[in-house]
Amino acid sequence: MIELILFWTGACLFIVGGVFDLLAAIGMIRFPNFYVRLHAATIGAIYGAVVPLIGISLMALGSPDIPSRYAVAGASLVTALILLVVSPVGSHVLAYAAHKSRSVPWSPVVDALEEDEEK
Amino acid sequence: MKRVIVLVVLVLIAVVSSVITPLVISIEVPRYLKDLSRYYIINTIKDTASPEAVAAIVWDYRGLDTVYETLVLYLAIVGGLTIFMYTGELARKTPVGLTLLSRTATKIITVLISTVSAAIAFHGHLTPGGGFPGGSALAVATMLIIPVFSINTLLEKGVTSTKLVAIRGVSLTGLGLVALLPVIRGLEIVTNQRFYPGYLDGFILSGSISLYNLLEFLAVASGFTAVALYLSIPEEYYKGGDNA
Numbered sequence: 001m002i003e004l005i006l007f008w009t010g011a012c013l014f015i016v017g018g019v020f021d022l023l024a025a026i027g028m029i030r031f032p033n034f035y036v037r038l039h040a041a042t043i044g045a046i047y048g049a050v051v052p053l054i055g056i057s058l059m060a061l062g063s064p065d066i067p068s069r070y071a072v073a074g075a076s077l078v079t080a081l082i083l084l085v086v087s088p089v090g091s092h093v094l095a096y097a098a099h100k101s102r103s104v105p106w107s108p109v110v111d112a113l114e115e116d117e118e119k
Numbered sequence: 120m121k122r123v124i125v126l127v128v129l130v131l132i133a134v135v136s137s138v139i140t141p142l143v144i145s146i147e148v149p150r151y152l153k154d155l156s157r158y159y160i161i162n163t164i165k166d167t168a169s170p171e172a173v174a175a176i177v178w179d180y181r182g183l184d185t186v187y188e189t190l191v192l193y194l195a196i197v198g199g200l201t202i203f204m205y206t207g208e209l210a211r212k213t214p215v216g217l218t219l220l221s222r223t224a225t226k227i228i229t230v231l232i233s234t235v236s237a238a239i240a241f242h243g244h245l246t247p248g249g250g251f252p253g254g255s256a257l258a259v260a261t262m263l264i265i266p267v268f269s270i271n272t273l274l275e276k277g278v279t280s281t282k283l284v285a286i287r288g289v290s291l292t293g294l295g296l297v298a299l300l301p302v303i304r305g306l307e308i309v310t311n312q313r314f315y316p317g318y319l320d321g322f323i324l325s326g327s328i329s330l331y332n333l334l335e336f337l338a339v340a341s342g343f344t345a346v347a348l349y350l351s352i353p354e355e356y357y358k359g360g361d362n363a
Contacts, residue, residue: 082231089224093267096218 007062013055020047034104038091045087053080168317169244169325177249178328182309186298189335193291196342200284203349205356214269225267232260240336244325250332254339261344270351283345290337297330 020043027040053076060072098104099113108114152160159172159180167175177185216222240253264273301310315326 082228085224085227089221093217093221096221 003062003064005062006058010055010058010060010062013058014052017048017052017055020044020051024048033106034098035095035106038095042087042091045083045091049087050080050083053077053083167311167325167328168323169328170323171244171246173247174244174249174325174328174332178331179309179311179326182298182311182327182331185331186294186309189291189294189338193287193338193342196287196346199346200280200349203352205349205352212271214271214275216268216272217266221267225263229260229263232263233257236260236336236340240332241329243332244328245323250335251339253332254336255343257336257340258343258347262347265347265351270348273348278344278348280345280348283341283348286341287338287345290334290341294331294334294338297327297334 024040024044024047027043028037031037031040057073057076057080060066060069060076063069066072159176163172163175164170167179169175169179236253236256236259238253239248239256240250243249243253261273261278298309301314302308304314306313309327311326311328315330316324317326318324
């Protein structure tokens with residue numbers, strides 16, 4: 001019973017990840033400038049990769065008939081955690097570099113980083 | 120409009136090729152093993168004490184080829200270092216890194232990368248991996264430190280290309296010695312099981328395979344790191360002659 005619950009929870013997370021990937025792809029095309037597109041890309045990385053990886057981990061735990069299921073579950077969980085640390089930092093560095101080099105034309109309503117640097 | 124046409128063409132190519140490929144190329148599972156693969160599968164563990172057939176072929180059956188290949192890579196890196204050689208003293212500047220957030224994350228990631236690279240290299244005789252992939256993975260950690268913390272941080276910590284080239288030289292000498300030592304007892308060069316122990320107290324050592332992996336790991340990591348250091352020296356240093 002518990003294995004069934006684990007498997008189907010994992011499958012739901014997997015499908016949620018797919019939906020978020022689609023949304024992120026639409027956002028990449030539709031959003032107006034670099035910074036907002038970066039938001040869409042990060043959604044693709046977190047909800048579209050970390051959540052499905054946790055899903056895979058649960059699905060592996062819930063499938064007793066596949067060999068070395070604990071290895072699969074552990075590896076995907078660790079990969080999910082590493083992605084959770086790395087991908088926001090990647091977006092942060094990209095945004096920081098774009099702001100520093102002023103290579104993105106935009107007209108912000110509020111630019112707190114600019115205000116901080118002027119002080 | 121142009122983008123839509125490109126998209127339609129790409130989708131059409133994908134659909135058509137996925138329909139045509141199975142019709143033209145018949146993909147079949149081979150029904151029998153070739154004699155050579157049968158030999159490797161049956162005899163690898165007996166000949167080399169290594170359960171990993173690829174490592175066994177690379178460092179034992181075809182060990183001489185790999186030793187020479189390592190030599191070729193060594194010469195290539197030495198050539199690259201000669202071109203980028205900078206004899207003057209680098210002006211030490213205070214390191215200006217990226218933001219606190221990225222520096223903290225890089226610290227965590229660097230520890231993880233080092234651990235994984237060591238696991239890849241030291242389990243090279245048991246699982247897929249080995250010295251070369253492990254060393255390349257370790258070099259990635261340095262390549263991550265250079266843009267995030269700045270090259271001056273590495274230089275302040277004492278990571279200079281001279282030291283790295285020295286480590287590389289020592290480990291390659293060790294690699295050559297491991298290959299040559301069996302000759303003393305009248306065996307062929309790059310002999311494994313008849314000279315080196317395959318098992319130690321229940322652990323699988325696979326004789327010289329694990330030694331080669333360890334030394335290759337050090338050599339590749341230090342070599343690639345030295346190249347990364349040289350490539351991050353600003354262009355002005357070479358143009359001006361003295362520190363511009």
